[in-house]
Amino acid sequence: MSENQSLKLLxxxxxxxGLTKREFFDYHFQQHGLKSEAPSGGEETPWVYYQTHxxxxxxxxxxxxxxxxxxxxxxxxLCDDMTELHFKNMAHLKHVMTSAHVKDVVGPDxxxxxxxxxxxxxxxxxxxxxxxxEAINDSATTADYFVLISGKPESGIExxxxxxxxxxxxxxSVGDGQIYRIDATAKLPDPTGIVKYFGAGDPSKPAYTLVxxxxxxxxxxxxxxxxxxxHFEDTVGDxxxxxxxxxxxxxxxxxxxxxxxxxxxxxxxxxxxx
Numbered sequence: 264m265s266e267n268q269s270l271k272l273l274x275x276x277x278x279x280x281g282l283t284k285r286e287f288f289d290y291h292f293q294q295h296g297l298k299s300e301a302p303s304g305g306e307e308t309p310w311v312y313y314q315t316h317x318x319x320x321x322x323x324x325x326x327x328x329x330x331x332x333x334x335x336x337x338x339x340x341l342c343d344d345m346t347e348l349h350f351k352n353m354a355h356l357k358h359v360m361t362s363a364h365v366k367d368v369v370g371p372d373x374x375x376x377x378x379x380x381x382x383x384x385x386x387x388x389x390x391x392x393x394x395x396x397e398a399i400n401d402s403a404t405t406a407d408y409f410v411l412i413s414g415k416p417e418s419g420i421e422x423x424x425x426x427x428x429x430x431x432x433x434x435x436s437v438g439d440g441q442i443y444r445i446d447a448t449a450k451l452p453d454p455t456g457i458v459k460y461f462g463a464g465d466p467s468k469p470a471y472t473l474v475x476x477x478x479x480x481x482x483x484x485x486x487x488x489x490x491x492x493x494h495f496e497d498t499v500g501d502x503x504x505x506x507x508x509x510x511x512x513x514x515x516x517x518x519x520x521x522x523x524x525x526x527x528x529x530x531x532x533x534x535x536x537x
Contacts, residue, residue: 267352269310269389271448273474274346274461275339275511277381279374285536287343288316290376292532296518298372301364305521309359311349312518315405316533317342319485319512323469326506339381339468345407345511349389353455360457370460382462385471386453388420393427394434395444395478401517402533404479406442406488409509412472413501419449419472426499430475433494441487444478469507485512 278287292314301307322340350356359365373379408430412422427447434442450472458464477488488510496505514533519526 270350272348274384275342277342277378279378307362309348313347315345315513315515317513323507383468384458384461384463387448390446390448406477407511408475409471410473411504411507417452423447423449437490441484446476448474
């Protein structure tokens with residue numbers, strides 16, 4: 264991994280007990296999102312920051328435990344939203360994550376909304392388009408498809424290059440024209456252990472290798488995405504650990520974007536409720 268490579272921290276969040284979904288979404292975007300912009304300037308602020316608020320999801324299926332109750336969920340399941348933090352390079356990431364602003368303001372604020380035991384994170388490449396011609400929509404409806412490669416490799420780049428075309432064929436075969444863009448994100452090695460800040464590193468939580476972001480025409484596209492997922496997993500077979508596959512359906516909202524000089528605006532919060 265080059266020191267000048269752009270990076271992304273992708274964190275999955277479940278709301279703490281005592282909050283409704285609406286209360287959680289409102290606090291995470293309106294309050295925590297505002298706090299993410301450091302008063303000292305851009306070097307202590309993520310380069311780009313998105314939140315995706317989930318309206319539906321499908322989680323990994325745990326093995327049935329003898330004598331245990333059926334149909335359980337993993338402790339890391341049932342997440343509510345996702346944070347995507349982009350950084351210019353590793354030096355920028357380290358500067359932000361070790362800053363006094365994160366230590367004294369952003370980090371402690373997580374106590375107001377996050378179930379820390381369920382959180383998980385991945386250090387990844389910045390996503391790149393592998394299918395479709397449309398530009399990124401900052402308020403898109405998306406399906407984030409988390410894939411775990413068998414053997415749990417440290418880097419997912421070569422696997423994205425191999426599996427991306429197979430996913431595209433599945434979309435073209437059974438997608439019914441309802442998925443108009445796919446972006447690929449690949450796991451990177453994390454020599455600094457930075458993902459532990461977001462609750463990753465626990466051996467009970469999968470260290471996902473790839474995330475394919477599928478842009479959907481609407482929330483009604485969920486059944487189509489499920490058909491695409493099944494077609495893809497049947498095609499790939501043992502190449503992925505499909506029992507850990509996870510698809511998170513949500514609406515995306517831009518918190519800030521320094522590259523485009525877009526500051527925080529509470530009106531960009533994804534709208535899931537009337």
